[in-house]
Amino acid sequence: MKVLVTGSSGRLGPEVVAHLSRKGHEVRAMDLKRAPGLECREFHFGDVTDLMAVRRAVDGMDAVVHLGGRAGNSPWDPQNVLQINVMGTYHVLKAAQESGVKKMVFASSECALGYAMGHWPKEKPFPIEYFPIDEQHPDWPTSEYGLSKVMGEELCKAYTDAHGIQTISLRICTIVLPGEYSTWVGRQNRPENWGNMWAYLDVRDAAEGFRLAVENENLSHEVFYMTASTSGVSTPAEELVARFFPHVKKVSPDLKGDCPIISSDKARRLLGFAPQHTWQSEGACAGG
Numbered sequence: 001m002k003v004l005v006t007g008s009s010g011r012l013g014p015e016v017v018a019h020l021s022r023k024g025h026e027v028r029a030m031d032l033k034r035a036p037g038l039e040c041r042e043f044h045f046g047d048v049t050d051l052m053a054v055r056r057a058v059d060g061m062d063a064v065v066h067l068g069g070r071a072g073n074s075p076w077d078p079q080n081v082l083q084i085n086v087m088g089t090y091h092v093l094k095a096a097q098e099s100g101v102k103k104m105v106f107a108s109s110e111c112a113l114g115y116a117m118g119h120w121p122k123e124k125p126f127p128i129e130y131f132p133i134d135e136q137h138p139d140w141p142t143s144e145y146g147l148s149k150v151m152g153e154e155l156c157k158a159y160t161d162a163h164g165i166q167t168i169s170l171r172i173c174t175i176v177l178p179g180e181y182s183t184w185v186g187r188q189n190r191p192e193n194w195g196n197m198w199a200y201l202d203v204r205d206a207a208e209g210f211r212l213a214v215e216n217e218n219l220s221h222e223v224f225y226m227t228a229s230t231s232g233v234s235t236p237a238e239e240l241v242a243r244f245f246p247h248v249k250k251v252s253p254d255l256k257g258d259c260p261i262i263s264s265d266k267a268r269r270l271l272g273f274a275p276q277h278t279w280q281s282e283g284a285c286a287g288g
Contacts, residue, residue: 002026003214004061006048006092007068009035012107012175012206016065019207020214030057031068048088051095058095063103063214066092073117073145085148086155093159093167101165105213106156108169110225110262112149114140116196130250131241132263133197135171135223153223160221168213169223172206173199173262174232181282188234188279191244198232198240199262202277212271224267230258230278237261 003020007013008029018039021027029040032047046053048068058064069085089106096104111117113133119142120126127140141147149171156167174196191198209226231237237259241251255261258280267273 001214002028002060002062003065004028004030004057004063005040005065005067006030006054006057006088007066007107008038008040008043009033010067011071011177012172012203013067014038015203015207016067016210019204019211020065023211025214028057028061030054048091049084051091054088054091055095055098058092058099058101061096061099061101063105064092064096064101065105065107065210065214067107068092069107069148070145073143081144082148082151085145086151089152089155093155093165096165097159097163103166103214104156104159104168105210106152106167106169107210108149108153108171108223109146110171110173110196110199110227111143111146112139112141112153112171113137114142114146117145118142125245125247128245128248130252131245131248132252132255132259132261133225134263135225135266157221166216166219167221168216168219170206170209170213170267171223171225172209173201173225173227175203175206176200176279177203178277178282181279184279188232191233191235191240194232197261199227199260200232200279201226201228202275202282205275205277208275209267209271209273212273216271219270222266222270224271224273225262225264226267226273227260227262227264227275228278229260229264229275230280231260232279234258 009031
């Protein structure tokens with residue numbers, strides 16, 4: 001399959017490009033710069049906010065993996081986050097529709113929920129209804145980044161409904177690169193230092209998730225959370241909920257031990273997603 005990967009030189013992009021290439025796909029990459037050693041057949045220099053550049057990159061492709069955009073909030077230029085992320089996603093979908101591309105996989109984020117990176121008042125608890133969090137839980141994005149991801153997901157749904165493009169949005173949690181586990185010394189013992197419900201995902205598992213979505217032929221429009229198979233801290237899940245979210249009364253009895261409190265069960269069922277890498281398996285030290 002001929003696959004365009006936007007944002008190919010970012011934190012996640014090189015691993016996605018390499019993984020798709022190794023699995024037999026012809027990858028065309030697009031970004032503002034080319035990462036050293038990028039394993040693609042073809043590279044396009046371009047900005048996703050430039051519709052003509054996106055049209056050139058999309059032309060002739062079978063599918064698009066859209067990773068391009070701003071990561072995180074910007075206190076100095078918040079409108080730029082929305083401009084790049086929302087208009088960039090629109091341009092990719094528009095170009096795909098014009099070129100007859102029938103598949104797009106969108107890199108969304110757990111920030112779409114609204115808890116991570118949000119601006120919720122400290123005196124008011126975040127409106128979590130139940131644990132574990134899944135795709136049916138209401139979203140309350142209060143940051144420009146989280147809002148841009150929800151809007152991107154809605155754009156995907158609109159293009160599925162109007163034009164029949166298969167759109168799959170993957171709510172990726174905090175990406176960890178293989179060489180970074182050694183820096184986790186003691187982090188697992190400090191749950192108060194996390195701001196995203198202790199959710200993480202190894203970059204290799206994330207890349208496999210994108211491959212599964214690209215190759216899926218059964219879905220129409222879906223949104224999936226994607227996390228590692230364990231929580232990012234050593235504190236048991238039931239203790240985390242009781243300590244940090246005492247107002248949440250609806251908690252699954254299965255949420256115990258190292259279970260993540262953001263669930264990837266839907267991705268497991270519908271995509272066959274089975275993350276292999278955890279901080280435990282990678283030998284990260286829990287002391288400190």
